[in-house]
Amino acid sequence: MFLSKRCLHGLRAVLYLALHDSDRAFTPIQEISDRLNIPFHFLTKILHDLGKADILISSRGAAGGVALQRPASELNALLVIDALEGPHFLRSCVLGFDACSSLAPCALHSQWEAARACILNMFSGESLADIAGRIETEEAFLQALRVERKD
Amino acid sequence: MFLSKRCLHGLRAVLYLALHDSDRAFTPIQEISDRLNIPFHFLTKILHDLGKADILISSRGAAGGVALQRPASELNALLVIDALEGPHFLRSCVLGFDACSSLAPCALHSQWEAARACILNMFSGESLADIAGRIETEEAFLQALRVERKD
C-alpha cells in the first residue's frame, strides 16, 4: 500500500467533510467514524493532527465536531498527506541517502525528481472540492470503505 | 520514506552486485553487509527473498555467496521493489479501495494511473547496469550509506 492507513483515513475523512461541510457548522467525529468505518479513537487522533496542521478546526461539546478550516476549493490532498506522512515522505532521496542532493546526486536523483513531480502535481494540482466533485454517488464512496488488503 | 528499509537494503545490495559482479562467481553476504552497513542477518533474509524471486542465485559453503541471476543489463529496480514491497505496492488504489477499478473508479483513479505510470517507468525504464553506471565513484556510493532519518 502506497499511503499508510493513517493517511488514507485522514484523506477519506477530509473528502467526507468536503462533501458534507455545507450542511452545518461542525460534523461530529463519531459520524465520520460510523459512515467511513474508521475506528473512532484512531480517527480522533488523526483529525486532531490535521487540526494542528491548520487543515481542520474543531469545537468541543454538544453540537461540536470538526470542519474544514478553509473552503474545500482552497485545500488539496498534498496538505493532508504532508501532515500525516510527514514532510519527508515524498521529498527525501528515493535510495534513502541522507546526503543526496543535486550537488551529490544518487544514481536515481534526477529520475526521482521527475517522477516525484508527477506525484506531487497529482496531489496538489487540484483541490479537495475538485476531487470530491468526482465522487459520483456518495453511495459508491461509502460502499468502498474497507482497508483490508494486507500489503 | 517512500520505500521500506527492507527494500532500500535490497536495492543497494543489488546495485553493489551490479558494480562488483564481474570480479568473481559469488559475493559473500558478509562483504555486502560490511561495505553497505546493513545488518547481516537482516540482509541475509532480504537476499534470500530476492533469490526466491529469481533475481539472485546463491551458493553455500566456502567461496559461496550471492550473484545476480542475470546480467545487470537484464534486471531493473522494479523487479526488486516488487519482490520486496509486494506486487500491490504501486498497483492498488491510491485511496485504498479494494473495489476500485476502471469500471468503478475512485475519485483519483485516472490521476493515479498517470502518476503511477511515471513511477513504474522510472523504476523499470532502465536496467540495473544503467543505474550502476551512474554511480560515479564507489566511494560516494559507500559513504552515503546510512538510513537514519526517522520518517
Next chain:
DNA sequence: TTATATTCAGACTTTTTTATCTGAATATAA
C-alpha cells in the same frame, strides 16, 4: 445548574516491521 455530547490528551495494547540469534546444511580446501 445539571445532564449530555463532544473533543483533547495520554496511557495502554495489538499488530506489523525491522532486526538478531542460533543451529543446521553445504561447499571448498587443506
Next chain:
DNA sequence: TTATATTCAGATAAAAAAGTCTGAATATAA
C-alpha cells in the same frame, strides 16, 4: 577426513505503526 566459510531456516527480540481505552475539559441545551 577435518576445518572453515558460507547460506538456509526458523525462533526470538526490539521498534514502529495501528488501534483501544479512560478520564478530563468544554460547549450546548434543558
